[in-house]
Amino acid sequence: MSEMHELILDSTTKILKDICTKELVDKSEEGQWAGDLWEVLVESGITSIGVPESTGGTGGDFVDAFHILRLAGKYAVPLPLSETLIVNWLLAGYGVIPQEEPVTFELNSKLQLEKNDAGFLVNGALENVSWARNAKKILVLASLEEETFVTLLPLEDAYIENNNNLAGEPIDTVVFEDVMVNDIETYIVEENTLQEKVIDLGGLSKAAMMSGALDKVLELSVQYIKEREQFGRPLHKLQAIQQHIAVLSGETIAALTITNKAIDSYDKGTTDNEIAYAKLKVNESAGIVAEIAHQIHGAIGATHEHQLHHLTRRLWAWRDQFGNENFWAEKLAEKIMDSQSQTLWEMMTEEQMIETMQ
Amino acid sequence: MNKLDLPIIEFTDEQVKFRKEVRKFLEDARDSGTFESKCDSWLSGYDPEFSRKIGSQGWIGMTWPKKYGGSEQSAIERYIVIEELLAIGAPVAAHWFADRQTGPLFLRYGTEKQKEFFLPKITEGSCYFSLGMSEPNSGSDLASISTRAEKTDGGWILNGSKTWTSGAHHSHYMIVLCRTAPKDPKYRHGGMSQIIVDLTSPGVSIRPIKFLTGEKHFNEVFFENVFVSEENIVGTEGDGWKQNMQELAYERSGPERMLSTFPLLGELISVLRENNDKQGLKETMKLVARLNSFRLMSLGVAQYLEEGKDVSIAAALVKDLGTKFEKDIAETARLIISSVPSVHSRKQFEKYLAQSILHSPGFTLRGGTTEILRGIVSKGMIAE
Incomplete structure (x- = not known):
């Protein structure tokens, strides 16, 4: 928990109480993008909390970040906040400056990428992608020449088929059909x-x-x-x-x-x-x-x-x-x-032993 | 952060080491035949010799001042010992209530003389207390008790009776909640006091009430013109209700409210591993997730109690959730592994299962029924 913990949570509560009203959540479900709230969240540094300041983030730790997500759940924030935070956290490890635009990810399946003179040709479909219709980019998994990597692809040329979860939040299907991209950064991962x-x-x-x-x-x-x-x-x-x-x-x-x-x-x-x-x-x-x-x-x-x-x-x-x-x-x-050598009780009490030793 | 947020406890390296020492001691004792592991051992495992062994380890009254025989450890060290004793199903019933409740009561409200006299004996594991609360006509409605103490030369004359008193047939003393002033319908919680009654006093008679298995755990205790010296009142005359209620947070939130049937859960896992039963393990791990959550709650409450915070709602919730869970272990286990539960079975699993099922009605009754606890929680939630 950072020193700023209470302060950050108080100010986030205030923002959400004022702006994230029932009316706003209703409108979002009808298809209206809550852009004003997103702007406020970006300006307050909430979309990059947990990303070190040295990488262009807000700083703060994961206790701060996940308690902000708890508030997002409490106020039913109709935005891809957790999705953007997760992308920002994953890419922070590669020194990437956090995204300010809404982004999303789908890393369970792989897309097909082909390299040609102009760049990459992308093919493949991704299902149940949270907030795809509003996100500007998506973090995806792909392989090329025996290397597996993640990359942040623009969504503007992808075909998006709308679908909603029980709460009316977008969980869309994203189809890349011979979409050409150039200038993408790739980050090697172990799948x-x-x-x-x-x-x-x-x-x-x-x-x-x-x-x-x-x-x-x-x-x-x-x-x-x-x-x-x-x-x-x-x-x-x-x-x-x-x-x-x-x-x-x-x-x-x-x-x-x-x-x-x-x-x-x-x-x-x-x-x-x-x-x-x-x-x-x-x-x-x-x-x-x-x-x-x-x-x-x-x-x-x-x-x-x-x-x-x-x-x-x-x-x-x-x-x-x-x-x-x-x-x-x-x-x-x-x-x-x-872990056959451990009894249940040893397993239940050992977690804490590992923690205190680190 | 809100009123339902509890602190997250982390054990220090020393505490982790200490837990291992306690576990080693108990495993050795079990393996050498000092005791037999049992479910619900804090109620049914009466073994004075074992209590004295635990006492000589310094594991009774652990948090109490050294001058009274304690070892001035934190609530968390005590928690570790209690957990280890329960997880292995050790016979701790004899000294249980004195360690958990009566000692802390004396420390808070007792006279110097009471502390000097009782606490060292309790920590040795040789002085046992029972709690005299329920009466034949006062169960969940504790404020309606009618056992009364009337002033006489140098003390009190006690008349009335208590019931469902665990261990009274073995205990040396009882803390009796009684009326020291007549009932006042306008102030139902007034006029009660807590007094220490020597159970060998003339006029005290104890009649065990057989548990549904035929075992003897709880009793009816009658007081007929029992003389109690005036120095045996605990705390302030008339404050008995308030003092008694403060004890209840300790009574309700400890590991014994979720670990009474833990030996069965551990054995279930062992059997499923032997059988390579992945589906069974999957169902069982759902129980383990619940246990983890209740354990963290109980630890958080222990920490807040030590800091002197009001945790009555959280303590009641630990008991409500934990005791229902103790029953669920047996109900889940019997469906995962077809067996014939019997306390005489040669299979450890069937033995634990039988003990757990037969003792299960008590889990959600003793220490305040689920319904009473939920009433307390609800009132607390509304009030804030």
Whole structure:
């Protein structure tokens, strides 16, 4: 956590409270690009937080960055903020100055690149690309002459087929059909290492954003049961409702705590199983919380008019992005299968031993 | 940051080393037959000899001042010891309540004489306490208790009864929550006090109530004109409710609220590895992710308790989530591995499974039922 931590979070909260209103999120879902908010985020340095100042970034550490993503989740920020941050973090390792325009990435599959006199000829289709229709560039994976690399391609000549996730956020298909590009920089990568890193960064980003959304859902629910009256008294006087609120609080605190731990260990460079545990638990909590919050709110919470769906639909969408519960559980199962000499308890308590030694 | 954000605890190198030492000691003790690992050992594993061994290691009253027999370690060192004891299923029931609750109560509210008399004996592992709270007509509604102490020359005369008192048939003393003033419907939480009752006093009778397995863990305790010396009141007369409530954060947030069935979870993993059952491991690791999250919460609460912060909501949530989880381990395990659970089985897995299932009703009742805890959480969330 940097010295500026509280200050950065306070100012980000202020920006989002003022600008990222329900109306803005609604409009974004109707297809309007929230350009003004993007400009403010760029000007405040939020799109390059976690990139060292020496590389042209805002500085700050990953604790700052992931807590900002938690706020982005809380306010349902309708912009490719986590996507741009991840691209900026990946390229910062190669000394690349952070992008100020919105960018995205898709690194699970490879594009075909052919070299010719004029540059590169790009072919291939990429599915479920977040925010492709609004992004200016996309970070992709490709191979040429036995070298695998990533490169940032302009999206202007790609064909984009719109698709939306449960929250109405873009998850488009991007098709490059004989698109000519020149002047591109390529950065050599080891494919598996890169993909592991991306799933970790993506999983942790989504866990942080979901933590924020969970926090907001709890806040809305508490507010609702204080205000709404039935049977001549506020809902919070009803024991059935009290039980619901306690379950919501429990799932939220469990999700926040395990995400904070994962953020902490990522920042220290000691991540072992923390991200897997975090995304798995947060996904589980998301389902429970969304169901109960809607039950508490009754029919009004299921209307487009009400704010609740901006959060619950995101929780439903994000829990399947960057690994559902089974995906992460399988990773953990492989891990414990491969470490036969350790008991479960040794495995659970050893993570911390590694951390303190580094 | 908001009220549900807890601190993230990291163990120092010394603490990591210390954990290894504790583990080695316990593994050696188990392997040499000093004790047999069991689920729910903090309630059912009564073994005074083992308690004295733990005491001579300095592992009871670890955070207490040295002059009272403690070793002035932090809450985190104590947490490590407690976790290791529970994870291995060691028999810690005898000294459990004195270490967890009564000692801290004396340190906070006790007289110098009480501290000097009781604390060293507790740390030796030779002085056991029970907690006298519930009564036949006062279960979840604790404020309605009617056991009363009336002033007499040099002390009090105690009449009434307590029930569901864990370990009273083995303990030396009981901290009894009782009325020292008549009930006042306008101030339900007033007029109560905490007094120390020597369970060998004339007029005390203890009747074990058999648990559903036939085992004896909890009791009914009757007080018939029991004389209690006036120096045996703890803290301030009339403040009993408040003092009692402050103990509850310790009672609710510790590792025993999630690790009671841990031996079963560990054994489940071992069996699945032997069987090369990847699907089973996958389901089990979902449990491990939950346990990790609750453990981090419990550690965060322990840290905040040491800093004197109010963590009543988080503590109640640890117990609510953790105790439900203890049950879920058994329910998941029985579906992953078809077996015939029995406490007499020769298979360790079936033994632990039987212990876990049979003890499971208690997990979400003892120390405040899930429903009561959720009421506390809800009121706390509304208030802020």
